[in-house]
Amino acid sequence: MLLITDIDSLRQFRNSCPPEARIGLVPTMGALHAGHLALAARAVQENEVSIVTIFVNPTQFGPSEDFSRYPRTLEADLAKLAPLGIDAVFAPEVASIYPEPPAEFAFQIRSLDRKLCGASRPGHMNGVVQVVSILFHLTRPTHAYFGLKDYQQCLIIRRLVRELHFPLEVVPCPIVREADGLAMSSRNVYLSPEERRQAAALSRTLREVRERLGTFSGTAEAKAFARQALAAFPLVQPDYVEILHGETLEDLDSLAPEGQPVAFIAAWLGKTRLIDNLPLY
Numbered sequence: 001m002l003l004i005t006d007i008d009s010l011r012q013f014r015n016s017c018p019p020e021a022r023i024g025l026v027p028t029m030g031a032l033h034a035g036h037l038a039l040a041a042r043a044v045q046e047n048e049v050s051i052v053t054i055f056v057n058p059t060q061f062g063p064s065e066d067f068s069r070y071p072r073t074l075e076a077d078l079a080k081l082a083p084l085g086i087d088a089v090f091a092p093e094v095a096s097i098y099p100e101p102p103a104e105f106a107f108q109i110r111s112l113d114r115k116l117c118g119a120s121r122p123g124h125m126n127g128v129v130q131v132v133s134i135l136f137h138l139t140r141p142t143h144a145y146f147g148l149k150d151y152q153q154c155l156i157i158r159r160l161v162r163e164l165h166f167p168l169e170v171v172p173c174p175i176v177r178e179a180d181g182l183a184m185s186s187r188n189v190y191l192s193p194e195e196r197r198q199a200a201a202l203s204r205t206l207r208e209v210r211e212r213l214g215t216f217s218g219t220a221e222a223k224a225f226a227r228q229a230l231a232a233f234p235l236v237q238p239d240y241v242e243i244l245h246g247e248t249l250e251d252l253d254s255l256a257p258e259g260q261p262v263a264f265i266a267a268w269l270g271k272t273r274l275i276d277n278l279p280l281y
């Protein structure tokens with residue numbers, strides 16, 4: 001497994017790949033857990049060449065967010081990736097990706113950015129689209145693996161690839177969870193033991209909504225039920241509880257399958273913000 005930290009070496013590596021090869025890319029911010037590793041293992045399995053990127057991208061963090069304290073564990077990450085058969089890890093410094101502050105160009109994302117994390121974290125999706133575009137240009141993958149834990153991000157990247165004609169396929173991958181249902185996240189390490197215990201409320205509530213789907217008159221009642229279920233966990237402070245169309249993220253009144261409803265929760269536990277989602281069919 002090659003560790004690459006500068007763009008020239010990355011270009012060299014990429015140019016050495018056979019022209020017709022399937023190239024799998026897994027973009028991450030490191031602090032790798034089993035969710036990331038599932039994406040990486042799949043990239044190895046489905047491609048001739050697999051590349052994992054590890055880059056804590058400053059432009060997707062708001063000024064009061066956790067960029068500086070985000071966990072950075074490169075040595076441990078490399079030790080987890082090596083046995084999987086990954087060909088190259090690209091782990092650049094911020095100055096390599098942004099030699100000057102990227103002040104001039106920004107993406108304007110329209111409808112898909114209006115709700116959920118797009119609304120709660122202004123500028124976040126712009127930063128994601130910015131860095132993912134840079135990584136696509138540099139690594140030129142044929143297949144790019146993204147986790148459905150970041151459902152809205154997956155939708156936006158899929159649309160980006162379509163509209164900007166990136167010659168690659170986005171491969172959405174299922175959410176990997178802890179035994180109690182908590183979606184794995186690099187941010188789970190921030191949680192105190194009691195916060196960690198109560199964090200399972202997010203996935204449990206989503207499952208309860210799905211199980212009781214037939215008992216709700218529509219999305220309003222289902223969302224009210226979810227808020228009430230979360231209220232039993234005093235350390236869980238909901239940011240949003242939504243049920244939206246799974247392709248367009250439009251509001252839905254009805255829970256009918258035609259709307260492809262997906263339930264979304266974001267919540268604060270102390271200073272840690274967690275997200276989760278579940279398709280209701």
Ligand code: AMP
Nearest residue numbers: 028029035146147149150174175176184
């Ligand atoms: P991150 O390092 O948090 O930016 O995540 C990198 C990639 O891993 C993204 O495509 C995430 O959606 C994906 N990912 C993170 N956590 C999980 C999880 N629990 N299950 C599946 N994919 C995940």
